[in-house]
Amino acid sequence: MQGSRTLARTPRDEGTPTRVEITLEVVSDYLHVGQGKATIPTGIESTNLDFNKVLAMFNRGDPLAYSQIDNLFADYNAFPRDSGKVIIPGSTVKGAVRTRLEMSIPNSCYIVDRTGNGKSPGYVKIFNPDQNKRSDNYAKGHSVNPGKVCPVCDLLGSPGLGSRVSFSDLVLTSGRLGVAEIDKMEYEVAMKGSRFSGFFLVNLKKNEIGAILYGLGIRCEAGKPFSRTILLGRFKFENPQFGRVKFTANLKDQEQCNQINDFVKEYRPKDIREV
Numbered sequence: 402m403q404g405s406r407t408l409a410r411t412p413r414d415e416g417t418p419t420r421v422e423i424t425l426e427v428v429s430d431y432l433h434v435g436q437g438k439a440t441i442p443t444g445i446e447s448t449n450l451d452f453n454k455v456l457a458m459f460n461r462g463d464p465l466a467y468s469q470i471d472n473l474f475a476d477y478n479a480f481p482r483d484s485g486k487v488i489i490p491g492s493t494v495k496g497a498v499r500t501r502l503e504m505s506i507p508n509s510c511y512i513v514d515r516t517g518n519g520k521s522p523g524y525v526k527i528f529n530p531d532q533n534k535r536s537d538n539y540a541k542g543h544s545v546n547p548g549k550v551c552p553v554c555d556l557l558g559s560p561g562l563g564s565r566v567s568f569s570d571l572v573l574t575s576g577r578l579g580v581a582e583i584d585k586m587e588y589e590v591a592m593k594g595s596r597f598s599g600f601f602l603v604n605l606k607k608n609e610i611g612a613i614l615y616g617l618g619i620r621c622e623a624g625k626p627f628s629r630t631i632l633l634g635r636f637k638f639e640n641p642q643f644g645r646v647k648f649t650a651n652l653k654d655q656e657q658c659n660q661i662n663d664f665v666k667e668y669r670p671k672d673i674r675e676v
């Protein structure tokens with residue numbers, strides 16, 4: 402690795418990071434983000450099960466013991482929480498930004514199968530990934546653009562190359578939770594109109610904020626930022642009732658547009674419409 406990089410590198414920890422507040426709004430009926438899976442009892446109160454008898458079955462290792470109680474429990478996929486707050490993990494947001502930038506920026510590499518999405522027909526239809534662009538040499542650059550560090554890896558990091566940007570978890574600030582059933586499994590979901598807020602930290606270097614805003618689906622037209630709907634979370638490709646979100650950033654319109662326009666001018670990203 403050492404000596405293979407010819408570009409002058411900017412240290413990862415340069416200067417004081419800029420903090421940009423962002424908000425996500427759920428625009429589909431439901432949003433479920435995976436992480437925690439809990440099994441919860443559903444019918445204990447209404448059962449006339451003889452607990453002493455079942456306990457005795459467990460105690461003597463009776464293989465039929467589980468069958469006595471299985472129907473009292475349901476597989477339940479909870480929304481992630483941290484310290485009691487309902488959250489979308491920062492890593493989920495960062496992953497979404499990375500996917501958009503890798504698909505949009507002509508000279509970036511990408512790792513198609515990182516999440517297994519590369520095989521999903523919905524993913525292929527929307528992003529139309531170019532298999533030739535794929536590279537496992539992404540930290541150093543790749544065949545499309547030899548000798549240059551991929552701009553997405555440069556910003557978001559890769560093995561051996563730290564990230565310039567970090568995303569906080571987004572915390573549910575308004576809206577409500579519900580439960581949706583898919584294939585007899587229950588999923589805790591954030592309902593349409595729910596909002597999550599958090600921030601990202603980035604070093605204030607030309608285009609970096611613009612790149613992140615672009616990766617969050619924010620565009621600019623006639624001096625006004627607007628948000629494209631992007632797909633996030635479970636079932637986004639299979640079920641249009643799931644996984645449609647819009648991001649906004651708490652920055653002045655003019656500044657957002659300056660950042661986004663600078664980014665677009667330099668990288669000529671392909672503007673992918675996901676819905």
Ligand SMILES: [Zn+2]
Pocket residue numbers: 509510511539551552553554555
């Ligand atoms: Zn890359």
